[in-house]
Amino acid sequence: MDAAIVTRALVKRYGKTVALDGVDLSVRTGEIHGFLGPNGAGKSTTIRILLGLLRSDSGDVTLLGGDPWRDAVALHRRLAYVPGDVNLWPNLSGGEAIDLLLSLRGGFDRVRRDDMIDRFQLDPTKRCSSYSKGNRQKVAIVAAFASDVDLYILDEPTSGLDPLMEAVFQDVVKEQVRQGKTALLSSHILAEAEALCDRVSIIRKGRIVQSGTLDEMRHLTRTSIHVHTESPVRGMEGRAGVHDLALDAEGATFEVDAEQLGDVLAELTAFGVVALTSTPPTLEDLFLRHYGDELAELTGNGAGS
Amino acid sequence: MTDWKGTWRLVRHGLRRDRVVLPVWIAALTGLSAAVVAAEVAMYATAAERAHGAAFGAANVFTRIMDGPASGTSLGAISMVEAFQKLAIFVALMAAQAVVRHTRQDEETGRAELIGSGVVGRQARLTAALIVSVGASFIVGAGVTMALLAHGLPLEGSLASGAALAATGACFAAIAGVAAQVSTTQRGANALAGGVLGLSFLLRAVGDAFGTVTASGVELVSAWPSWLSPLGWGQQMRVFHQDNWAVLALFSVLFVGLAVTAFALGNRRDMGAGLIADRSGPAEAPPRLLSPGGLALRLQKWPLITWGAALVVTGVAFGAVGESMEDFADTNPQVADLFLGVAPGATIVELYFALVFSFIAVAAAGYTVQALLRMRAEEVSGRLEPILSTSVGRIAWLASHGRFAVGGTVAVLVACGGAAALSHGVVSGDFAAGWGVMAAALVQIPAVLALGAVVFALFGVAPRWAGALSWAALAVSFVMGQFGDLLELPQWALNMSPFTHVPAVPAVALSYGPLVVLVAVAAVLVGVGMAGFGRRDLAIAA
């Protein structure tokens, strides 16, 4: 079996809202698959259908070779889930919540559990009611990665973590996948997916609009640069790959296509770089501001342009 | 005044959120009081009948406990003695829940954080909650005043009745305001406010049970515990009798004191934290927690213990006064005839216990409803999602809570029946009669479980409405039990309440037929609930 997850034409409606409008997602066994899309695109809805928590209106799903609705109990022994918004029992301690989730999934390894608690620097004696969002997320992450399962389903798992913990998280995911496990990681942050994923699927308005390796999609990305230079920046006006340029006496602000990034940075050094910040675009920026038209063509419902 | 910035915006927001809940409460309470007054007017047509009714109410320990102190023979006074205590409990529940809804619940779900970060002062939320809740209480009061006036009752007494109810609501709003600052969770705050309500009822019941009848025979002077209870104050106004407006000062002092306390506490704590400090817990779970049943036990333990304790106290109290019913009947032969007309051959004491447990059963059903609605709370808070993503199946999870609710219901009724039987035995010396008392408690179990099964089915099939409809079903059962005869409701309406079908054991012989039917109906409803929950989408936390 080389596909861990396959969905075909998945549709889910909430009253008049169409949350999923024919999602075709395929995740290969042994890969970290990024599931990217702006807020409200349908990531969580898809994931909850994969978990048998929601029922699709139409379409097919196969997860680890089974039907997530019918075979929920058996399949859930083989997967671990980190919800996007982790809610825990206020009067259980973090350690109790971890042990509970691990046991209900079907037995656990105390050494591995303690090791995960250590790595994520979680205080397991605190009551869940006193945990911040990030700490609640850590409880769910520890409970997921302390289990020995085939598939990890992670719904924006790092949205509350600080950068240090985010790095730990990435290490842990990579370790698991090295051992042949599969991970589906939803995110609306491109950088996270770039650091971690073998392949990504991009969902927008309930449809997968792109699927493939990140390299294959590199042409879609643009980085925004703010540079502070000793002498005024020249020669960028109209340069290929540079967009939205704003020059001032101190330097420049602009956006640059990914394939031109290296060359442009080399050219900037001529003006004496004092400080430079680069911000990768969020998916939302990317889609809504720059690639709206392209996307409209891709999804086949473009208003004539 | 920056602390109060944004209060009116929050009031508007709150009114929009409660646009269904509060009007329903207000209409129901106004309608109920109007119906009770109409029935009383029809029943007590002559002065002689009123005098007799008032004398009965003053002398009878049971009515003293349930209704409060008799206050003379005017039509208005008799109506309000009958209706006030129940209306006051409902108004208190409405007011307290509204405050908790707009403070703790908001905070717990993080909505308050959003509002708090906007242009809203730190005291605005509590202030707005109090305004909404006290406002609703005053509207109920005004509605009751109008209902009384519409029946041609005197203006002053009608105003005093409305004022008493409004003031009771306001005090319980303030009690809930303090509870919301003290406890970390919505459930905790509601439980705390509910506990104060229960204690208030108990104090008033004790005060009135030990009161003394005046020489006129139609008025009861309550003993001092009644004066410790905000539920009792309204009755000490003696509406339509003395219209003792000075009592309103007690309400005002309590309201102001509690409100000031709540604001002071709110000033001292952080958003989301309670004053009851968060202790730390074990780093590892004890093995008994590690199953669906273990988790259900952990989540459900405290409500069971508190309800159990409250019902044991209630059982002891009602058991202890059972014996005095005999003396009462000896001095009131007409009453004895009336009672025994219901169940020829029974003793007054047997009838008394049958009646008491038909009331206690509805209270116990309150426990059952609360225990089962915990499932809905787990679902909407998002805590069920991670559980059902493990290898726990939906039916297994349902069963873990369902089993607990059934076991808990049986346990509280057995404990209450046992407590009543023992305390009756101690007072009367007749321990053998305890079996009859126990039977009166046990025979109610199928009816309580049938109501629980309604909650279960609603949770499976109509989850969004489960909370509101379950409490409504309980309230309707309560009203039918308390006022059904008085309002002369048609039999088909009375039959909707499971409690109507329970045989009046030990006053009549136990008949299994109705109990079997109740259990069968419950089983079908449980099946409906399981099928519904097995097929439906999980609600996702907002």
Ligand SMILES: Nc1ncnc2c1ncn2[C@@H]1O[C@H](COP(=O)(O)OP(=O)(O)O)[C@@H](O)[C@H]1O
């Ligand atoms: N319970 C619900 N009721 C109504 N609409 C919903 C519900 N859950 C999600 N939606 C809608 O479905 C769409 C997809 O939501 P979601 O899957 O949560 O997106 P994402 O996880 O990508 O941010 C959104 O438009 C959202 O508003």
Ligand SMILES: [Mg+2]
């Ligand atoms: Mg989401």
